[in-house]
Amino acid sequence: MADDERKRLEDEKKRKQAETDRKRAEVRARLEEASKAKKAKKGFMTPDRKKKLRLLLRKKAAEELKKEQERKAAERRRIIEERCGKPKDTDNASEEALKRILRDYHNRITALEDQKFDLEYVVKKKDYEISDLNSQVNDLRGKFMKPTLKKVSKYENKFAKLQKKAAEFNFRNQLKQVKKKEFTLEEEDKEPKKSEKAEWQTKK
DSSP states (O other), X not given: OHHHHHHHHHHHHHHHHHHHHHXXXXXXXXXXXXXXXXXXXXXXXXXXXXXXXXXXXXXXXHHXXXXXXXXXXXXXXXXXXXXXXXXXXXXXXXXXXXXXXXHHHHHHHHHHHHHHHHHHXXXXXXXXXXXXXXXXXXXXXXXXXXXXXOOOOTTHHHHHHHHHHHHHHHHHHHSXXXXXXXXXXXXXXXXXXXXXXXXXXXXX
């Protein structure tokens, strides 16, 4: 019985080992396949293929840009023809035809001026209504429009005072010191001093 039990345990151990080896082999094979696929995918975009792809993309972008420009030009021509009309043949037209063309242009200009005046009036009216509604909303919220204030440096006045004082100091230093007697009159020099007596006082 003991031998049978030992044999059964050994068989079970071998079976588990074989199962583990099989799973490891499967994982190893899966990893190898993934690495091979990755290498193959990485080598798909060769430098030549990248260059060709860039050229194709540039060509496609140039074609799309050209189509877009043509579409915009056609739209512009259509709008001009719709607003201004087709160009008239004035070279081979008679006098009556020219008068009729000028009359048509005059009527068109008058109509456009009327439309312009109406549109400007509508725009001004809408702006006034928008401003009025904004003021009402601000009043309801209890908020008031703050006026835009000019930014003034608080050190500006101090700098101005310092510059003024420096200018005055430099001006005073540049002045020459002048003696007072240089600007006195000769008569003042000839006046007798208080301590000296006049000639008529000395005569007896």
